[in-house]
Amino acid sequence: MKIDAKSKDDGAILYLKGKVIGDSVSHLKQTIEDRLDSGVDWLILDLTEVPLMDSSALGTIIAAFLKLREKNGKLALLNAQKSILEVLAITKLDSLFEVYKDIQTALESMDS
Amino acid sequence: MEKINHTGEIGLNIPSEDRYIYLLDLVISYVSKQMEFDEETTEQVNLAVIEAGTNAIKHGNKGDPEKLTKFRFRIEDDRLIVFVKDCGSGFDPKSVGNPLSPENFMKPSGRGIFLMNALMDEVDYNVEGNGGTEVRLVKYRDSREDSQE
Numbered sequence: 001m002k003i004d005a006k007s008k009d010d011g012a013i014l015y016l017k018g019k020v021i022g023d024s025v026s027h028l029k030q031t032i033e034d035r036l037d038s039g040v041d042w043l044i045l046d047l048t049e050v051p052l053m054d055s056s057a058l059g060t061i062i063a064a065f066l067k068l069r070e071k072n073g074k075l076a077l078l079n080a081q082k083s084i085l086e087v088l089a090i091t092k093l094d095s096l097f098e099v100y101k102d103i104q105t106a107l108e109s110m111d112s
Numbered sequence: 113m114e115k116i117n118h119t120g121e122i123g124l125n126i127p128s129e130d131r132y133i134y135l136l137d138l139v140i141s142y143v144s145k146q147m148e149f150d151e152e153t154t155e156q157v158n159l160a161v162i163e164a165g166t167n168a169i170k171h172g173n174k175g176d177p178e179k180l181t182k183f184r185f186r187i188e189d190d191r192l193i194v195f196v197k198d199c200g201s202g203f204d205p206k207s208v209g210n211p212l213s214p215e216n217f218m219k220p221s222g223r224g225i226f227l228m229n230a231l232m233d234e235v236d237y238n239v240e241g242n243g244g245t246e247v248r249l250v251k252y253r254d255s256r257e258d259s260q261e
Contacts, residue, residue, distance in 0.1 A: 021162050022133030052137075052155065054162050055227055059220030066218065083155040090230045091223055092212055 001050075003031050011042035011110055013078075013103070017049040020057040029060045036064065041073040042110040044103070048079040058093060065097065074098075076106050124183040126165075128173035128198075136165050136183065143185045147192050147253060156231040157192065157251050163224040164196040164247045172198025172245055190253055191233075197246040202239040 001024035004015040012035050020028055035043060043064060047053075065075045076098040080088065088094040100106035124139050126132040140161050144154040165181060173179040179199045186193040209216045211223045228235050234250035 019134075019137065021137060022166075023129075023131040025130070052158060052162075054159060054166060055223035056166060056221075058223060062218065063220045083152075083159075086152075086155075087159065087227065090227065092217070096217075 001027060003027065005031065005035070007040075008107070011040045011044070011074075013044045013046060015046045015049075019052040020050055021052060021054045025054065025056045025060060028057060029063075032060065032064045036067055041068070041071070043068065043073075043075045044078050044100075044106050044110070045075070046078045046103075047081065047084060051081060051083060053084050053087065055091075058087070058091065061097070062093070074110055076100055076109060078103060078106050119189065120187050122185040122187075124185075125180045126169075126183075127177040128169040128175055128179045128181050129177050130166065130169055130175070132181075133162055133165060133169075137162060139183070139185070143187065143192065146187060147251075149192075149251070149253070153251065157194075157249075160228045160231040160235075160249055160251075161194050161196070163228050164194070164249060167224050168196050168198035168200075168245070168247070171203070172200030174200070192251045192253075194249045194251075195246055196249070197244055199244045202243075202245050204239070205237050 001016060001018035001020055006013045014031060018024065032043065045061065068075050078100050080099050088097065098109060100109065122139065122143060124136065126135060137158060140158050141154070144157055149157065165183065168181045169175060173181055182197040184195040205225055208222060208225050211217065211226050216222055228249060232249045233252050236248050238246040238248070240246070
């Protein structure tokens with residue numbers, strides 16, 4: 001799994017590519033923690049190229065969501081694929097995370 | 113690719129390190145193709161078996177690469193049965209709380225078993241104490257509801 005990051009204003013967009021399973025969850029966790037340590041107020045995780053994500057990865061995203069929420073920050077998911085939307089629905093996490101289909105709407109929600 | 117049109121069994125033993133989950137993923141994909149599962153079913157089986165494997169590696173074998181996590185994929189006419197075995201001291205699956213309950217919902221962990229149950233047709237456990245835990249996951253070629261009609 002590969003992660004490209006793009007800083008924007010007071011937040012960052014993380015572009016994930018590949019399955020987020022096994023030791024790639026540690027890679028995701030470290031990348032998110034680095035961004036949180038640098039003081040971002042929001043994160044958008046672009047999941048366009050993520051076909052599969054396990055529950056450990058979901059846990060990493062929940063932890064990031066909680067840390068950002070503590071300082072009135074935000075976290076959103078972008079372009080989650082059908083298999084991931086199914087997992088979010090099963091776990092009811094679709095009621096916790098904002099999921100967007102286009103980057104512009106996601107960015108606007110970070111400002112609101 | 114030649115399809116397996118008879119019952120058969122494929123085994124995979126991996127050191128208990130999470131980087132080997134990728135090897136497991138490859139084998140599951142191969143077996144799902146042999147089963148002629150559709151895309152949605154393949155994704156469900158992939159995630160459920162990865163959850164079982166990750167649990168066995170992390171919790172059963174405590175990430176000790178000297179301990180093997182063992183998988184068996186049994187292909188039958190109407191179903192795939194996957195066995196996942198660790199060398200741990202056993203656990204009670206009922207001790208894991210419901211991740212949908214308010215007290216657990218925001219916890220970062222505790223969703224693996226819940227997902228396995230939701231994605232597979234049957235999941236059960238054979239706890240052997242010091243002999244470890246074996247999880248059995250079943251997926252039918254057709255949904256269980258259809259096959260029982």
